[in-house]
Amino acid sequence: MGFSPRGSARRPTELASREDGEMSNPRRSRFIKYLAISAVLLVFTAACSQGDRSTFNPAGPVAEAQLMLFNVLIWIMAITFVLVEGVLIYAAIRFRARPGQGRPVQTHGNMKLEIAWTVIPTILIMILGVWSVVVLWQIDQPPASADYVLEVTATGHQWWFEFDYADAGGGKAITTANELRVPVDTPVRVLLESDDVIHSFWIPRLAGKVDMIPTHTNRLWFQADSNKIETLPATFLGQCAEFCGLSHALMKFEVTVMEQDDYDAWVESYGQPQILSPKAQQGQNVFNANCASCHTSTGADAAALVDGRVAGFLAGGNIAPGPNLTDLATRRKFAAGILDLNEENLRAWLKNPNDFKPGNWMSKKAPFYQGGKNTLSDDDISAVIEYLISLK
Ligand SMILES: [Cu+2]
Numbered sequence: 001m002g003f004s005p006r007g008s009a010r011r012p013t014e015l016a017s018r019e020d021g022e023m024s025n026p027r028r029s030r031f032i033k034y035l036a037i038s039a040v041l042l043v044f045t046a047a048c049s050q051g052d053r054s055t056f057n058p059a060g061p062v063a064e065a066q067l068m069l070f071n072v073l074i075w076i077m078a079i080t081f082v083l084v085e086g087v088l089i090y091a092a093i094r095f096r097a098r099p100g101q102g103r104p105v106q107t108h109g110n111m112k113l114e115i116a117w118t119v120i121p122t123i124l125i126m127i128l129g130v131w132s133v134v135v136l137w138q139i140d141q142p143p144a145s146a147d148y149v150l151e152v153t154a155t156g157h158q159w160w161f162e163f164d165y166a167d168a169g170g171g172k173a174i175t176t177a178n179e180l181r182v183p184v185d186t187p188v189r190v191l192l193e194s195d196d197v198i199h200s201f202w203i204p205r206l207a208g209k210v211d212m213i214p215t216h217t218n219r220l221w222f223q224a225d226s227n228k229i230e231t232l233p234a235t236f237l238g239q240c241a242e243f244c245g246l247s248h249a250l251m252k253f254e255v256t257v258m259e260q261d262d263y264d265a266w267v268e269s270y271g272q273p274q275i276l277s278p279k280a281q282q283g284q285n286v287f288n289a290n291c292a293s294c295h296t297s298t299g300a301d302a303a304a305l306v307d308g309r310v311a312g313f314l315a316g317g318n319i320a321p322g323p324n325l326t327d328l329a330t331r332r333k334f335a336a337g338i339l340d341l342n343e344e345n346l347r348a349w350l351k352n353p354n355d356f357k358p359g360n361w362m363s364k365k366a367p368f369y370q371g372g373k374n375t376l377s378d379d380d381i382s383a384v385i386e387y388l389i390s391l392k
Contacts, residue, residue: 142187156199156212159251177323188252200242245357252337271299283387294322320361
């Protein structure tokens with residue numbers, strides 16, 4: 001009970017070193033070290049707020065509402081934290097034990113204080129809680145006043161995104177991968193599904209993060225506002241936000257926001273038969289023989305086809321659902337947003353996808369990879385690349 005004699009005996013020397021105002025050398029160097037670490041961390045957080053992936057730069061109503069929620073919560077919590085810690089530190093310094101001081105006056109309880117620090121936080125948390133839920137409800141569905149909502153099903157796969165438009169416009173169904181194209185100023189409802197493990201759908205500047213769960217459909221919506229975008233088409237980066245296996249960090253996608261006319265033109269041109277050069281025709285044969293079990297390259301991927309692949313995959317066959325490649329050549333990137341689309345990168349990818357995506361199912365399952373090496377001839381690889389870059 002009370003102060004131990006050992007404690008009071010030690011106190012004067014400790015206080016003396018604290019009161020002489022100067023920091024001792026080891027303490028000063030430790031202080032400088034912490035300062036340096038904080039400075040480095042600050043640089044990292046500064047990097048977080050830049051570029052196409054910043055939640056602090058919303059480009060539409062949903063991301064804006066989410067940012068507002070974040071800002072209000074963080075500021076109220078920061079102010080509360082500073083106040084409470086301030087009073088605590090003030091009390092600890094102001095009323096600290098001094099040498100020669102006897103036992104302080106003993107008190108117990110203070111009804112007014114107890115009530116104040118129970119009631120104030122309760123009210124605060126209730127306001128913040130109720131308001132958060134109201135905002136979450138508000139951004140759950142596109143505004144009822146919207147006269148058109150584009151609907152897309154996004155399916156998570158290890159480690160890429162499939163996008164299915166049941167009606168992309170004019171009744172046309174489209175299946176594509178890793179690049180979601182949407183018209184500007186149009187609400188887009190995204191139905192979220194997964195064919196393997198849990199993923200999470202996140203476009204930092206537009207909306208997120210909502211989990212993609214096998215056998216259960218979640219949803220979110222977003223809209224890209226023209227008055228927050230400098231030039232069209234604009235690209236917004238997306239990212240899987242739930243750890244989903246080895247290459248989770250390489251599971252990205254892009255949202256391309258287009259003028260309505262450009263979007264309509266894409267829908268119109270999607271899956272139109274292309275005129276193939278002789279080399280590309282050879283490539284098409286290579287493709288049909290080696291790639292078509294997992295990839296589609298002509299028109300829509302019927303849901304049944306994908307389901308069949310998923311079933312084959314789950315049964316352990318030489319099959320894994322792969323991205324629909326119908327419009328591959330019109331994309332900026334491939335392999336889920338990690339490689340720029342050009343011949344050189346396509347060749348490197350086909351040689352060994354594992355160099356870019358550890359554990360990917362293409363090199364694990366495709367029979368033409370033996371011991372991590374592509375056994376197709378260089379000529380066949382060149383031909384299939386010729387074919388791939390004709391897929392518009
Ligand atoms: Cu994922």
